[in-house]
Amino acid sequence: MKYIPEITLLLLLLLFVHSSQAKGKRRKCPEGAWSEGKIMNTIMSNYTKMLPDAEDSVQVNIEIHVQDMGSLNEISSDFEIDILFTQLWHDSALSFAHLPACKRNITMETRLLPKIWSPNTCMINSKKTTVHASPSENVMVILYENGTVWINHRLSVKSPCNLDLRQFPFDVQTCILIFESYSHNSEEVELHWMEEAVTLMKPIQLPDFDMVHYSTKKETLLYPNGYWDQLQVTFTFKRRYGFYIIQAYVPTYLTIIVSWVSFCMEPKALPARTTVGISSLLALTFQFGNILKNLPRVSYVKAMDVWMLGCISFVFGTMVELAFVCYISRCQNSVRNAERRRERMRNSQVWANGSCRQRSNGYANGGSIISHYHPTSNGNGNNNRQDTPLVPGRGSLHRNGPPSPLNLQMTTFDSEIPLTFDQLPVSMESDRPLIDEMRSGSPPPPSGCLARFHPEAVDKFSIVAFPLAFTMFNLVYWWYYLSQTFDQNYQ
Incomplete structure (x- = not known):
């Protein structure tokens, strides 16, 4: 009894070897059967x-097995797919049920395929279709004893x-394969999908897309020669936008933030602020062009266009803010300069009285303007003032010729009554600029000047307003485009 387990194991091993040998052998045809x-x-x-002779049109059943898919090219608007294309129809002239056959089906040589009738089914919308040859053509033809023909081709198709890139890079694209009999209309050949029309031999994953859905349908089209049956299979692809998040959106966020650094610089740092703004603008423009070169030249606006143009607008806004700050600074400088000129003129008015005090600001154009005082009596005991302006070449003060420039300095007099500019005659053209300057005073600030604004206040407002506006732009952008992506129905 102790040897029973070993005997049982030996019997199972012999049975397994016998079954393996039986499966590896072809069934031998009986005597009298035809080869x-x-x-x-x-x-x-x-x-x-x-x-084929039939009471009705020839019924052709079609199915495909998707073996693999290549890249989906946006520039050429096509995709590549490898399929096993199967056709099945009945031809009574090929029946061999009345012959003493050894098997119920025969695998035919591909050289016999051109000699039998076929529905000539083709993919009418394909750009290029080739039969795989590795090394010979991958075509299989099986003939059943009742005359049913089963043909399978391994094809590489560019379709x-x-x-529609309006939602790019959150877009969903569709690609279509259309099958149709090239030689026979629906009165002669009818095309039908099998119960399992499309079979995926493995999960399909593309570098930029995921195949999220596929569907089949049948249509009947009217041509000049009648109605033709048409079978369609539609593949739906959803773009993977992770690449564009890393390569496009994140860098633009950083560029926008860098452009806001100029708000933290003082208004006088004009070269540094200009460099930051121009560098950010050039970076966004270069990045935008790098993305668009891989897309077709479409005339409508894409989601990426909205994003990049919006970001460029924000950087351009920082440049406009910089120009506004510079204009305010220039206005304030003009006002300060005008105040300084008015202050100088108030301190340099010409007064007349009995005593003379030399000024320290020198002489003008080699001459001098001197107010001379002559006391007179009017009979009432009051002294009247008589001002005699003296210029180079006139008056007793300069009897011996022109005075030296070192001695000709403008003097002022202390008095309660100001000496007006009309009492100062100009005898030389060189004296006119000084008189005109003293007469005109400082020009008023230009009208419409924004000097009441402070550059620092504008920068403080911008450093709050720009991030808030950019946040609102982000909320509207992502809500609009992502909601359309999530709400799409692929059925």
């Missing part, structure tokens, strides 16, 4: 390549896509 070659020769000797 596959003899059956095919007999069939083809009486076969005519014509539309167009209906691109």
Whole structure:
């Protein structure tokens, strides 16, 4: 009894080896059965390549197995796909049920395929279709004893896509394969999808897209020669926008923040603030062009266009704010300069009385303007003042010729009554600029000047207003585009 487990294990091992050998052998045909070659020769000797005889149109069933997908190209608006394309129809002329066949189906040589009738089904919207050859053509033809033909091609297809980039990079794209009999209308050939029309042999993942859905449908189109059946399979792809978040959105956030650094600089740091603004503007422009070069030249506005143009507008706004601050600073400088000139003129008015005090601001144009005082009596005991302006070359003060410039200095007199400018005659053209300056005073500030604003206050307002406006822009942008992406129905 102790050897029973070992005997049982040995019997199971022999049974497994026997079953493996049985599966590895072909079933031997009984005597009197025809070989596959003899059956095919007999069939083809009486076969005519014509539309099969039938009371109704030939029913062709189609299915595809998706083996792999290549990249989806936005520039050329197409995608590449590898499929196993299967067609199934019935041709009674190829039936061999009346012959003593060894098997119920025959795998035909591909060289016989051009000799039998086919519905000539093609992908009418494909840009390029090739049959894989590794090394020979990947075509399989099976003939069943009742005349049913089963053909399978391994194809590489480049098909167009209906691109709509308004939501880029949050867009969803669709690509279509259209099957149609090129030679026969629906009165002769009818196309139908099988129950499992599309089968994915593995999960499909593209570098930029995920295939989220596929669907099939049948349509009947009117051509000049009648109605044609048309089978369509639509693949829906959703873009992976993680790449653009890292390569486009995050850098633009950093560039916008860098452009706000200029608000923290003092208004006098004009070169530094200009450099920051121009560098940010150039960085955004270069980044925008780098993204657009991989997209087709469409005339409508994309989501990426809205984002990049919005960011460029914010950087341009910082440059406008800088120009406004510079204009305010210039206005304030003009007002301060005018105040200084008025203060100088108040301190340099010409007064007349009995005593003379030399000024320290020198002479003008080699001459002098001297107010001479002559006391007179009017009979009432009061002294009247008589002012005699003296200029170079006149008066007893300069009898011996022009005085030296070192001695000709403008003098003022202390008096309660001011000496007016009309009492100062100008005898030389060189004296006129000084008189005009004293007469005119300082010009008033220009009208509409914004000197009441302070540059520091404008910068403090901007450092709050710009981030708030950019935050509002972000909320509206992301809510609008992401909500459309999440609400899409792929059915």
